[in-house]
Amino acid sequence: MKKSITFIYCLFAFFTVNAQVTLSTDFTNSNKEKKALSNIWTVANRISPTTGAGVRPDIDVNLIRMIGGINKKVNGVNVPDLSFDTVAYDEATGTYVYNWTPLISRMNRIVNSNTKIYQLVLDQVPWAFQHGYTFIPEGTFDGVNFREDEKVTIYGNSLPPFDKVAYFNYIKALMQKLIDTYGIETVASWRLRIGSEIETPDHWKGTEQDFIEHFANTVKAVREVLPNAIIGLHTREPDFVFKNGTIKNYKGETIKSFANGLINYCYDNNITYNFWGISDYILINNATSRKVTEKYNTLFEPLKENPKWNKNATLDIMEYSVVTSMQPPVPDGKGTLSCVTSHTSLVNLGLAHVFYKNEENGLEKIFRWGQRPESSDPIAIEVLKSMEGKIRYETDLSGEPLLFVNEFDAIFSKSELKNEFDVLVYNYTPKTLNYFDAEAVTISFKADVPVGTTLYYQDAIYGKDQNAFQNFLENEPASGWVKSGWDRKADPSRSLNEAGAAAWSTFVNPNPYKFNDWKSITTTAPVDGTQGSVITIKTDLPSFSFRKFEIRENPDFIATVSLPKIKWDTNEDFEEFSTSQMTTSINNNLFNITVTGSFPKMIRNQEMQVDFLSKFKISLKNETSSDIFWFVWYKNGVKNQKKFTASVNDATFKTYTVDLSSNANWSGNIDSFNVEIANKAGSGDVTVESLEFLLKAGVAEHQINVEIEGLGFVNPISGKCYTGQTITFSATPNDGWNFQGWTGNVTSADSSLVITANSDINIKATFSKTLSINDELFKEKLTVYPNPSKTGLFLLNESLNWQVYNISGSKIKEGKGSQIDLTKFNKGLYFLKTDTKSFKLLKL
Known part of the structure; x- marks a missing residue:
């Protein structure tokens, strides 16, 4: 083939x-x-975070394994980690004792930050609910009891709660605690997911019927406290069969998709699910897996074809990545191995288009892993985000x-x-x-x-x-x-x-x-x-x-040459900054910070030219216990940083300056910059009064003047800049016109002109109507030298008949031979046509 x-x-x-x-x-x-294009990539998965969400400011979080039931490794063996559990079983009293501190302390770091909780997952059941089970030896089977090796999976406790009534009461108490702590409106805004990839045995060791009963029990408990709760679940693909049916559950049943059983049960018993999630890891080396145009048909359509499907439910991909393999050839403990070639961008783009085309069928979001504060979206997703809000047409x-x-x-x-x-x-x-x-x-x-x-x-x-x-x-x-x-x-x-x-x-x-x-x-x-x-x-x-x-329609995209912004000291200025691991308020021209997580930072995520800047200066009041702050900048995606020391527990404003002039990476354009507080702050307040970059010695302001002759436009146009500031001008002719060249302080025939300012500059862009001669006239050939010529004398590498035209298309000279003498003509652009070749001539 x-x-x-x-x-x-x-x-x-x-x-x-x-x-x-x-x-x-x-x-x-x-x-x-159709509908306006939306950003379907706004949710990141986070597992049991302890120091805040740890995602970019533009990302919401899906919180997984938050209520307990997780594991840890001891001597290489998975064992229960009870430090996260929100309930314990008291053998002496025979009661379940709630302890919300592990959950609330972690939730506070997220709720009090600028990260929005999109979804809270009730998945691994706390370890206390294994009380009452009898376990049989590994490798045995009786069709009734779980085996010893099923007590602890790679994800933690994957058994159904033994005491369903106790679990029902626990979920009610959990919901009430969340409402009492964060308010009913906030909790009602969170989606609540029951289970994670429930047909994967390490997530759920019970049967399909076990999960159906567990789902119904949990939904009923949640809605007794919060009737309008947004509830859903997360399954494998509709045609899923675990290990081709070779592995059985504890009752000897084939492990396969629970989807139709759940849909039927919910319909028959008036249980409402509001959303449904599927996982999809695109194996780039698998032709079937990477066929994204068929994803709606394979992942979602079988659900909707069930006559008992809830037509108001929305659909998401809740675990997604484009990978070369689910594990690398040599395990490194980091899980799936991402694909980074352009194949991935086209998979992302194609899948997003499937979601847009099927919005009327309920498709909404694609959840991803990662999305850490220093990360950035893949280019295809960035491009899709740039179209957000525009109306899509079929x-x-x-x-x-x-x-x-x-x-x-x-x-x-x-x-x-x-x-x-x-x-x-x-x-x-x-x-x-x-x-x-x-x-x-x-x-x-x-x-x-x-x-x-x-x-x-x-x-x-x-x-x-x-x-x-x-x-x-x-x-x-x-x-x-x-x-x-x-x-x-x-x-x-x-x-x-x-x-x-x-x-x-x-x-x-x-x-x-x-x-x-x-x-x-x-x-x-x-x-x-x-x-x-x-x-x-x-x-x-x-x-x-x-x-x-x-x-x-209009060239309103044309910018002016402008002095780059180098100082921020007003409410409006501070709005340019995003934040991570902190709560903030902006008022009275102050940026007020309360530290809530590890490495809190304020971020200006805009490209910036820095060749003419030497130092960073910040005025702040540091009421935390951390004396270490960092000025951080990213260049070509690489992190650079310089430390500065601030007074601790200080109620007065002080100014701190960071000298950047000797750093080789402080040059050209930077991607973004941050101000970061060292991790030992823990908590406390910081108030920023101003941030500023200082100009290098000898840097001054210069005026740039751009004149246009003919029909076309130049971008950017006239304005002011600093010494050492680089400006790239582009000249674009209208239809029927040609760009002839730049004249003035700089002379060039290229439509793109790069200038580094050291003084005031005056330039002129000239456009002329298209000449009514063969288009070959405009194709440059390297058969003339020198070109450009300071004297106006041009030489051909062979003797030919030739004609010279000015920029208006008028013939000004003709002859035969290998020498063209334009010494008596003005500086500028001319066009030379021979019997077989043609090109531009530039007299300087």
């Missing part, structure tokens, strides 16, 4: 072919209009791809109030993990704008060539950087050998995802003669890649 694919692909490569696939929509057709696909493994699709969206359009087109090739070259594709849409309207667009592509790890491996030496036997798509923090890890730690991606310069396009009339006009853009995509287009 591989040889056939290669042959077909190579055959097409000999021909220039037009796009066979067109992806389109009609923004004027209300029947195409996509039409016509034509067939030239390469049969390619599967094209697109997400079309529009701002609700103005003509701003985003198109995210992608090529996902699940039939193979091999990469193939780009195939042409057309995107087209109809909009409610007059025919002949000039629109502006920019685009950015992401694929193998933009993936950091894949670019890194392009330079791998013969000795190798990947551990023997490990997948070359796997997480580099685990898959690289010592030499590879060292090289990776200093690697900077030379070709990251970034937008091209803005271009203009003119709308055309619809072929059916209807109102509105059509935008058509021809592009191409290789396998496992996506390209995002941003199309705007």
Whole structure:
């Protein structure tokens, strides 16, 4: 099969072919209009956290194994960890004694932070509820009792509660304690999940009937205290059979999906579940697993096809990751091995599109592991987040791809109030993990704008060539950087050998995802003669890649050259900061912090140019017991930090300065910066009065003036900057015009111009109408030298007939030979045409 694919692909490569696939929509057709795009990636799973949620500020948490029943290892053996349990059995009195402290102390660190609790899981039953069981020896079977080796699983206590009445009363008491502590509105806002992957034996050793009864008992207890509680559960996929039926439960039954039994029982007994979760770990090396377009059909549709399904219930994927394997070839205690190549971005994108297409069927969220404070979202998820709030329109696909493994699709969206359009087109090739070259594709849409309207667009592509790890491996030496036997798509923090890890730690991606310069396009009339006009853009995509287009009616995206913000001392300024492990308030131009967790920090998550900055200064009042603070910055994803010492238990404001000038990583652009309080603070208050960066000695303000001649635009336009500040200008001609060049203090023929300011600067961008001669006139050939020329004398490498045109398209000189003399003409751009070649000439 591989040889056939290669042959077909190579055959097409000999021909220039037009796009066979067109992806389109009609923004004027209300029947195409769907819901606004939402962020489906906002929930992270956390297991029994003790020091706060430990996730990014933009992430909500799903709290797992919070009420007890967890284990710990002693001499390599799993044993009960009673320190987390919220109930104990008193043998002397024969009663269950509640102890809410382990739960409330952990919950407080989360509730009092800026992290929202999305879901609280009632899963592993506290150890006290094993009281009353009789256990039989491992390897034996009587159809009645659990075996000794089932007492403690890798997840803790996975047995049903022996005393169901006691458990019912316990759940009622738990709910009342939560309401008394946090208020009924807060607790009612949390979703309550009963169980985790309940058909996985290490999560639930009981039978299907055991869980049905447990679920019903728990739901009844919760709703006696909180009638409007949002309750659901978490199962395996509907066709799940554990170990192909070779492993039986304690009653000798095959372990398989509980889904239909639960649905039927809840319907017949008037028990309401509000949501239902499924796990899905995408095994990237498994063709069936990575077929994301079929995920609705395989994971969710079988549930909804049950006639007793609750039609008001929502659906989530509650455990999700794209992995090369569930365990690495050499176990390292870190679980699943993530895939980091561009395959993952396309899986994420394709799965998100499945969720968007099935919103009316109840699909809502995808829960993920990780999402720690220093992490960032994968690029495809960041791109989807940039489209959040825009109205999605249904996509039409016509034509067939030239390469049969390619599967094209697109997400079309529009701002609700103005003509701003985003198109995210992608090529996902699940039939193979091999990469193939780009195939042409057309995107087209109809909009409610007059025919002949000039629109502006920019685009950015992401694929193998933009993936950091894949670019890194392009330079791998013969000795190798990947551990023997490990997948070359796997997480580099685990898959690289010592030499590879060292090289990776200093690697900077030379070709990251970034937008091209803005271009203009003119709308055309619809072929059916209807109102509105059509935008058509021809592009191409290789396998496992996506390209995002941003199309705007007005060039309001144009920025001004501006002095970067280097001081924050007002209420409005402080709103730019997110936080972690602290509660905050902003008033009276003060940023007030109460420490609630480990390593509390305030974060400004915006890229910033720092070449002209030397020091960081902060004015604060430190009423904690920690004298250690850190100024932290990230550059190319790598953490850098410098410590400063603050007075402790201090009721007065003091100013502290951090000198950054000698740090080699304090240069260029940084990703973000934090102010972090050392972990020993524990608790207490810090009040920030101001944060400021100080300019290097000799840095001054400069005026940048930009003039435009002709039809086109420059981004950014005139403004002020600092000495040493780098500004990148882009010049974009309107349809029917060409960019001719920059003149003034800087002369260049390139549309992109990078300037590092050392004084005031005046530049001019010139656009001219397209010349009515063959387009070949504009193709540069390296057959003339010197070019640019300071004298105006240009030489050809062979004798030819030639003509020279000015930027208006008028012929100003012609001749024959290998020398073109423009010494008597003004500085600027000219066009040279020969019998066979053509190019631009620049006289400086």
